[in-house]
Amino acid sequence: MNSLRKLAVILALLFAVLVAAIFAYNNPDRIAIDLGVVRLESVPVTIAFTACLAAGWVFGLITAGAAVLRMSAERRQLRRDLRLAEAEVKSLRSLPLQDAD
DSSP states (O other), rough: OOOOOHHHHHHHHHHHHHHHHHHHHHOOOOOEEESSSSSSEEEEEEHHHHHHHHHHHHHHHHHHHHHHHHHHHHHHHHHHHHHHOOOOOOOHSSSSSSSSS
């Protein structure tokens, strides 16, 4: 099963490389990019596309990482609260009953 997963990943990567090569072949044009503070002249479309894809990927990693960190902090807090609640229940169970008549 593990080798099948590796094969699927390799095939997916090869497919992505093939699609990128076809895209680069079909779009040999150069474009000008204005970023507001700097203007880049004569940038290949494939480089611009790849840079935008990489920037989006990095932004996604950063936001997902922030969400994971927030969830792990919440998990630590919940575990701490659970330990306190379990200690309180244990101490209440050891108390004698008042209305046991």
